[in-house]
Amino acid sequence: MSTGNTHHYAHHFESAEHEYESSKQGVWIFLTSEILMFGVLFVGYMIYHHMYPEMFKYGAKALDWRLGALNTVVLLTSSLTMVLGVHYCQVNNKQKAVMNLAITIACGAIFMVVKYFEYSHKIHAGKLPGMWFTADTHGFENLPLYFSFYFMMTGLHGIHVLAGMCLILWVLIRANRGEFNENYYTPVEGVGLFWHLVDLIWIFLFPLLYLV
Amino acid sequence: MAGAGSNYLNHEKGIMSWLTSRDHKRIGLLYFYTVGFFFLLGGIFAMLIRTELFSAGMQFTPELYNRFMTYHGVIMVFFVIIPGIPAILGNIIMPLQIGARDVAFPLVNLMSWYCYIAGAALGVASLFMGETVLWGIFGGADTGWTFYTPYSIKFSAANITAAFAAFVAGFSSILTGVNFVATVHKLRCPGMTMNRIPLFVWALYATAILQVLATPVVGITVALLAMENIFGIGFFDPELGGDPVLFQHFFWFYSHPAVYIMILPAMGVISELITAFSKKTIFGYTAIAYSSLAIAGVSFLVWGHHMYVSSQSEIAGLVFSILTMFVGVPTAIKLFNWLATLYKGSIQMQSPMLYALGFLFIFTIGGVTGIFLATIATDVHFHDTYFVVAHFHYVMVGGTLMAIMGGALYWFPKITGKMFNESIARMSFVFIFVGFNVTFFPQFILGAMGMPRRYADYLPAFESLNRISSLGSYVIGFGFIIALYVFINGWRKGAPAPANPWGAKTLEWTVPSPPPHENFDKIPTVTAGPYEYR
Numbered sequence: 001m002s003t004g005n006t007h008h009y010a011h012h013f014e015s016a017e018h019e020y021e022s023s024k025q026g027v028w029i030f031l032t033s034e035i036l037m038f039g040v041l042f043v044g045y046m047i048y049h050h051m052y053p054e055m056f057k058y059g060a061k062a063l064d065w066r067l068g069a070l071n072t073v074v075l076l077t078s079s080l081t082m083v084l085g086v087h088y089c090q091v092n093n094k095q096k097a098v099m100n101l102a103i104t105i106a107c108g109a110i111f112m113v114v115k116y117f118e119y120s121h122k123i124h125a126g127k128l129p130g131m132w133f134t135a136d137t138h139g140f141e142n143l144p145l146y147f148s149f150y151f152m153m154t155g156l157h158g159i160h161v162l163a164g165m166c167l168i169l170w171v172l173i174r175a176n177r178g179e180f181n182e183n184y185y186t187p188v189e190g191v192g193l194f195w196h197l198v199d200l201i202w203i204f205l206f207p208l209l210y211l212v
Numbered sequence: 213m214a215g216a217g218s219n220y221l222n223h224e225k226g227i228m229s230w231l232t233s234r235d236h237k238r239i240g241l242l243y244f245y246t247v248g249f250f251f252l253l254g255g256i257f258a259m260l261i262r263t264e265l266f267s268a269g270m271q272f273t274p275e276l277y278n279r280f281m282t283y284h285g286v287i288m289v290f291f292v293i294i295p296g297i298p299a300i301l302g303n304i305i306m307p308l309q310i311g312a313r314d315v316a317f318p319l320v321n322l323m324s325w326y327c328y329i330a331g332a333a334l335g336v337a338s339l340f341m342g343e344t345v346l347w348g349i350f351g352g353a354d355t356g357w358t359f360y361t362p363y364s365i366k367f368s369a370a371n372i373t374a375a376f377a378a379f380v381a382g383f384s385s386i387l388t389g390v391n392f393v394a395t396v397h398k399l400r401c402p403g404m405t406m407n408r409i410p411l412f413v414w415a416l417y418a419t420a421i422l423q424v425l426a427t428p429v430v431g432i433t434v435a436l437l438a439m440e441n442i443f444g445i446g447f448f449d450p451e452l453g454g455d456p457v458l459f460q461h462f463f464w465f466y467s468h469p470a471v472y473i474m475i476l477p478a479m480g481v482i483s484e485l486i487t488a489f490s491k492k493t494i495f496g497y498t499a500i501a502y503s504s505l506a507i508a509g510v511s512f513l514v515w516g517h518h519m520y521v522s523s524q525s526e527i528a529g530l531v532f533s534i535l536t537m538f539v540g541v542p543t544a545i546k547l548f549n550w551l552a553t554l555y556k557g558s559i560q561m562q563s564p565m566l567y568a569l570g571f572l573f574i575f576t577i578g579g580v581t582g583i584f585l586a587t588i589a590t591d592v593h594f595h596d597t598y599f600v601v602a603h604f605h606y607v608m609v610g611g612t613l614m615a616i617m618g619g620a621l622y623w624f625p626k627i628t629g630k631m632f633n634e635s636i637a638r639m640s641f642v643f644i645f646v647g648f649n650v651t652f653f654p655q656f657i658l659g660a661m662g663m664p665r666r667y668a669d670y671l672p673a674f675e676s677l678n679r680i681s682s683l684g685s686y687v688i689g690f691g692f693i694i695a696l697y698v699f700i701n702g703w704r705k706g707a708p709a710p711a712n713p714w715g716a717k718t719l720e721w722t723v724p725s726p727p728p729h730e731n732f733d734k735i736p737t738v739t740a741g742p743y744e745y746r
Contacts (some may be wrong), residue, residue, distance in 0.1 A: 011730065012313035012399065022316045022398040029390045029424055037428035040436075040462055044447060047458065130452050131444030142453030148445035152436065 007184035020186050027190040031197050034160075038201055041153050045208060048149070052142050059146030060212045062127055067118055068210035071111050072202065078107030079199045082168070082192045089180040089188045097180070097188075101172040104195065108165040115158055122147070153205055160198045167191045219629065219726040234318035235729060240303030241627070242325050247292055247300060250332065251692075254287035259689055262651075262682040268672045277668035278354035282374070283339065285357025290378045291332055293612050294470060297477035298423070299324070299388055301619045302416045304627055306392065308720035308727060309410045311401025311736045316394040324387035331381030338373035345369045356666060358463060361448040361456040365440045372441050375434040382431040385473070389423030392416055401719075403738035410718045410742040411500050415480025418504035422469045422476070422511065430466030433459065457522050464515035472511040474608055475575075476504055478615030479546055482568050485618050486550045487743045488716040489565035490557025494743045496549035503542035510538050520591050529588050536586035543579055547572065562714070563637035567618030570645045574610030578603060581656065596666075599659025602652045610648055617644070617695060624702060625709030629726040632702030640694040647687030654681045718742050 013019040049056045081103040088097035126134035129151045133144035171188045174180065180188055220237045230238055260280045264271045272280075307315055315321050342351035353374035355364045364371055396417045400409065409417075437459070439445045446452025448459040487494040494500065516524055516532030524532075550572060559565070581603040584590050594600060617640075624632050654677040659665075663674050670678065712721040719742075723732060 010314075010318070012307075012316075012318070018398070022394055025397060026317055026320070026390055026394045029393050030386075033386050033390070033424045033428045036425055037432045040429050040432045044458065044462075047455075048453070052453065129443050130440075130446035130449070145446050145453045148443075148447060148452075152439065152445060152447075156432075 016183060023186045023190060027193050031193060034197060045149055048145060055140040055142050056146055056212055058140050059143055060210060063210045065210045067114055068206050071114050072206050074107050074110050075199045075202050078104045079196055082195050086185065086188050086192045089175060089185040090182055092181050094175060094178055097175050098172060101168055101175060105165050105168050108161050111161055150209055157201055157205060164195045164198050167194060218728060220729045221726050223729045234322055236307050236315045236321060237304045239321050239325055240300050243295060243299040243303060247295055250287050250291040254284055254292055255689060257284035259685055262685040264668060265678050266682040268670060268675050270669060274668040279352040281666060282353050282356050286335060286374055289357050290381045293474045293608055294385060295328060296612065296616050297481060298416055298419055301623060302477060305623055305720055306413055306416055308731055309413050309718050310399060310404055311719050312399035313731050315391045316399055317391050320387050320391055324384040327384035328381055331377045334373055334380060335377035338370045338377060341370035341373055343368050359434065359437060361459040364437060365449055367441050372438045375437050379431050379434045382427045385423045386427045389420040392420035393424060401735050401738060408738055408741050411483035412480035414501040415476045415504050418508040419473050419476045422473050422508050426466045426469035429462060433462040460519055460522055464518045468515040469511040472507055474612045476507060478612040481615040481619035482571050485564050485568035485622055486553050488714050489560045489562060490554055491745050492553055492557035493745050495552035499545050500549050503545045506542040507539060514539060517586055520588050521595050533586055533588050537583060540583055547576060563634055563641055564618045564622035566638060566641045567614050570641065571611060571614040574606055574614060578606030578610055594659060596664055597659035598655040598663045598665055601665045602655035602659060605652045625713045626720055626725045628703050629709050630702050630706030631709050632698050632706055636694060637698045640691050640698055643687055643691030643694060647684050647691055650684030651681050651688060717744055
């Protein structure tokens with residue numbers, strides 16, 4: 001590649017490096033805000049878990065930890081391929097970058113398919129949030145609350161997985177056009193940071209919901 | 213393109229060039245128009261409230277009153293005061309003050325305005341909803357701006373939509389916050405160290421941190437409230453094992469810092485005004501700068517003072533009470549530093565300065581009555597009375613609106629390139645200042661006498677003070693009409709403004725009025741602090 005390698009940074013930055021540093025910081029600040037948003041659900045979980053420990057223990061039994069573990073492995077793998085995707089963009093290897101980004105999206109899709117089966121199983125069994133809960137509570141009268149947490153936490157996370165997949169698709173298309181190179185890979189890295197956060201949140205959700 | 217006389221207002225033409233603009237100054241003006249519109253709307257609701265309370269007995273129906281009260285709160289808080297200073301004055305002035313060509317992420321900045329518009333559209337749509345989506349003209353949310361459970365979990369399309377409007381508007385606030393933090397970190401011009409940035413920028417920086425950290429909490433909280441309405445998830449519903457007070461905790465975890473999102477930028481504006489119109493270096497730059505951060509920090513630890521009487525434990529109440537009083541320390545630091553700046557300054561009583569002095573007077577009363585409310589023993593009596601209403605209006609209206617007005621007049625020549633009519637502007641101050649005190653001072657007395665807030669009616673014994681208060685609100689309304697005239701008349705017919713009409717020292721006054729599209733022909737290099745007067 002010759003002239004195509006220089007990136008035209010926006011007019012209010014001094015250099016491409018300056019733009020890269022600023023954009024990366026912006027993504028980090030945004031991620032803090034994401035953490036606070038999930039934080040509310042985690043705090044709510046903590047409070048109700050403290051109030052009804054036995055009920056939460058019983059509720060967790062309804063989930064299949066093997067499916068949760070499978071999804072954990074899938075997401076961890078996707079984080080690896082995401083990192084590789086960023087790396088290959090940085091070293092001008094378009095083909096491998098696109099391939100790794102595609103695998104990342106595929107992992108996200110597998111995650112969502114597994115989630116779909118888990119959800120439909122629970123919906124079928126009447127284990128729905130709050131007032132829609134129709135299954136037997138087995139004496140734990142607040143059991144519906146557990147499923148409220150399950151659906152709200154995994155639901156919000158699922159929305160983030162979908163959003164992440166869309167974002168990765170966007171950088172994949174751009175990578176395929178050859179827009180990224182050693183001098184310019186900011187969007188891939190930013191999307192990567194977001195994807196790692198989505199992964200990280202699942203790392204907390206898995207033990208809290210499936211293993212407690 | 214760029215030639216003599218080319219500036220950000222005329223370098224591109226047509227409505228689309230505004231709606232797709234990434235220029236921070238144009239986006240600031242877009243915010244100015246929309247926020248101004250909602251301020252008018254919220255003000256009309258305020259006067260409808262005061263009209264209902266003009267006499268004992270009902271003037272409107274109680275249902276209608278609840279809606280006036282809710283929309284006055286929702287509009288003024290989420291659509292006027294929170295975006296007010298950062299999104300209008302901050303957007304336009306902050307990059308100029310730190311010697312940048314734009315904010316860090318111009319596209320995100322534009323997106324934030326569209327989030328605001330989407331939220332605002334939802335808010336307006338909810339006016340025509342009730343329990344169902346198509347309710348008719350006299351619908352609307354009726355929960356109050358706090359959306360307290362358990363009342364708000366009773367299904368109502370209007371309540372969900374109004375809450376969702378706040379959720380969407382929250383994104384606009386987060387995006388502004390992200391943008392400003394990155395801008396202050398990364399886009400300062402050479403020589404502009406953190407200890408040389410103007411105090412307005414310090415205040416916006418502290419505010420932006422709050423916007424980023426607190427807003428997502430209320431976002432997810434009102435989203436959960438919507439889920440509660442639609443799916444009955446039970447987080448806040450005691451019938452399903454949930455806890456309604458948890459909603460209050462989540463809500464105030466945002467909404468107390470939100471109070472500082474409203475007041476910190478106002479304090480920043482006041483710092484600029486006081487020093488510019490005293491022609492004197494600001495006293496205690498460092499103390500004022502860091503007290504902004506201190507207020508932002510403490511603000512996350514005080515939300516429990518809204519729940520002294522909502523089943524919170526006594527020990528928690530005690531801790532929150534002490535922490536709340538800590539807020540008084542950095543606030544007083546600012547106040548005394550402003551007073552010290554005035555001392556032996558060459559004070560010029562221009563209209564922006566009048567608003568700044570009005571701020572000092574009103575905000576001090578608001579701040580000190582905050583200590584009354586932080587004290588558990590007195591709060592048990594004052595809780596949910598008009599004393600609280602008077603207190604937060606003294607802070608939010610007397611504080612933030614005074615600063616918005618002062619700041620808007622101060623930067624008006626820079627933004628529009630025109631001068632406004634000074635004597636009419638002073639008149640607007642007199643009406644707003646007097647009207648404000650006439651409206652809200654009686655409410656302290658009413659609250660101390662035990663008049664509960666939010667009720668559509670009151671005992672006949674409270675009538676005379678309520679009448680005074682209502683009359684005062686019309687005086688404020690008149691004052692703002694005069695202010696509107698000052699702005700419109702100034703923009704249309706004002707004399708051309710020089711680059712630096714006030715003789716101020718910060719960077720935005722070194723560029724022509726109105727500034728060129730790119731702000732600076734050449735990025736300046738700073739060698740001294742922002743307020744080198746004498």
